Amino acid sequence: MGKIFVAQLLGLPVFGPDGESIGRIRDLVAGLRPDGSAPRVLGVVIEVATRRRIFVPMLRVASIDANAVTLATGSVNLRHFHQRPNEVLVVGQLLDARVAVVDSGARAEVVDTAMEQTRTRDWVLARVAIRERTGRLGRRGPITVLGWSDIRSPGITELAGAPQAADQLLAVFDTMRAADVASALQDLPLKRRYEVADALDDERLADVIEELPEEDQKVLLAHLDDERAADVLEAMDPDDAADLLAELSELDKNRLLELMEPEESAPVRRLLEYSFDTAGGLMTPEPIVLTPDAPISEALARVRNPDLPPALASMVFVCRPPTATPTGRYLGCVHIQRLLREPPFDLVAGAVDRELALLRPTDSLVEVTRYFATYNLVCAPVVDDEEHLLGAVTVDDVLDHLLPENWREREGADRA
Template sequence: MGATNRVFAGQLAGLAVFGPDGERIGRVRDIVAGLRGDRQPPRVLGVVVELATRRRIFVPMLRVTSIEANAVTLSTGSVNLRHFHQRPNEVLVVGQLLDAHVTVEASGANAVVDDIGMEPTRTRDWVLGRVALRERTGRFGRRGPVRIVRWEDVRGPGVVELEAQPQGAQQLLTTFEGMRAADVAAALRSLPTKRRYEVADALDDERLADVIEELGDEDQKDLLAHLDDERAADILEAMDPDDAADLLAELSELDKNRLLELMEPEESEPVKRLLEYSAESAGGLMTPEPIVLAPDATIAEALARVRNPDLTPALASMVFVTRPPSATPTGRYLGCVHMQRLLREPPSDLVAGVLDTDLAKLPPSASLGEVTRYFAAYNLVCAPVVDETEHLLGAVTVDDVLDHLLPEGWRENGLWEATTDA
């Protein structure tokens, strides 16, 4: 281990992790410590590292050879790739201790944990030796300036306190800033249930909707059940209609209908249409909100629509052209324009002049197998779904297909369990 005297866990979270030969292994997502009942600083057991596959593994602290400002380096040896599971009396420093409520021993003042400092000992162990906290002052509990005290100088947090008291989430949310929704979802899955709910309550609706879309079915249902009905309906409105339909299809008829009634009609209508189809058909897989333009739209207009940052890369790869109306189900489907073609044409030209009218269309009844063969045959990532009367109903993207092709529970379990040399 390098001559590092103190590292704060909140700053360590998110750092890249490298093997001894410089190969990148993943990122630090949390610190695991063992709580002790004798008021001694908890011993740091290791780090939770998230691999490129989003699997979270445990790396013992003795394997960490250096901690720098921008990276953590491991020593040689094998790394166990089994999914990390928290054990009794273990605490996740970032996930559970930040934002915890504590009492300053000397003054009796209430404070909130802002960060936790890790320090090495003479025996090469690391302990949680310092607590950065903000005392709560005034009638409204405003937080004062940050001060650093010894672990022994605060009462709590212990296992009982963590389970019993409400806890904020501001510092934890700070660590999520800049992370993709899928990575935040993986972080939530690693948290205890109580902490997961607190984070969900603190996230805004748009962010929480994005995160829920990346969770497995059981975790989605669990979080939705935790929310009150009004907020659950708001979250469903913020989700992509196809993801909202998939989630509602997992609920009881009573719960599904109650939430649909609470949603705004313009938001619930496309979801209701999707629920009419089998979940493993083109109609059930599609999104009802692809890019749709009239034939007199220009290439410039099409490119402007494609640039929408809210679109996934797959959905932005193709523009569909129809007669009015442009909302699905649209007027008569005329054809599509691939994004690469848009980039090669003068911006003032009309999309009607560059239509691909030969590309096969998927009927809403097409099975998952048929949809998969379609993508393989045409080398596409997006496909039109058109009914028998030539109305565009929506578009299927390859990411929706993969979600249904991968083994059940792949988000939670990863794709392998093994060991690798670092």
């Protein structure tokens, strides 16, 4: 195995000696040396199927190629990875770190690093790809690959304290699902989490915050200035925004609601009127709603929206105008399987299921759970006593509340 750039490793599948799937590479762990010599790569961070990240020492890595990483014979410690004080995450912390070129003193940022195996079979970060910052405005120069000894590298203390851009780390995150980015953020030092949050656009940050544990959500939201926090809340699904705001003090909650645009805060305010463990508190106020004279083709176009969660796309609700919740009189729903069987120019009114039982906003979590189990659905209408559609509950929202409160949180056990 020769020189391997870290960017080539990220996301590669990891297999055991018998070909069994272990997970995917998410980062490398290195030890920075006091004398500034090339850091030794201590191991890899692997994300297993449950989204837990585990540490595997480099001694357990049997082979690395362009398509996969294979581990040597032996057991894998499945305890959650916990970074030690003398260690650095190559992707999470070294990328975007500020360095200086020894010969010229030029300022630069780390774009990538490459590891090589020494005669003693240790892996070290022997090479580093940098991009120089030139001129008073810090314009970006070309990428140059240098030996580790050709740069004045940051130390653990500098990485923990100096401000750092997040361009390269965001380039890595750009290929990952929001849930996986949230998982990665939990392994980063708090300073680095803030830098990533500052660099993400509002829509992406909103998606990531929705996947974080409750306490981490509050910490990141508190880091943002009030104007941006309100913008991020607007970009979140209303039910997730309501859940997060419900955990804040009355003062903070009301301040952020006032900063949100009225059309964005209105559905969130309605959701906050219900207890979190009722159908009203669980529902999203933005299901697919059509009038009875809409054609099947329009319904199909709406459910094809790639930004729509699969559970919410499984059902179209038919109501009298207005179609924004709370709607006019609720008439029924059309299941996606029925839409696929009907001629596209027929009206949705001819495919409406008028017999499906309804949820009321005050129904308890137990009643909502029983409803889903009874009807084998992944989405259900929530209708008030005046027959207005208020929103829809999806099965993933139910699972979020059935699982233990800390199910998104990481285990703090150290590795052996």
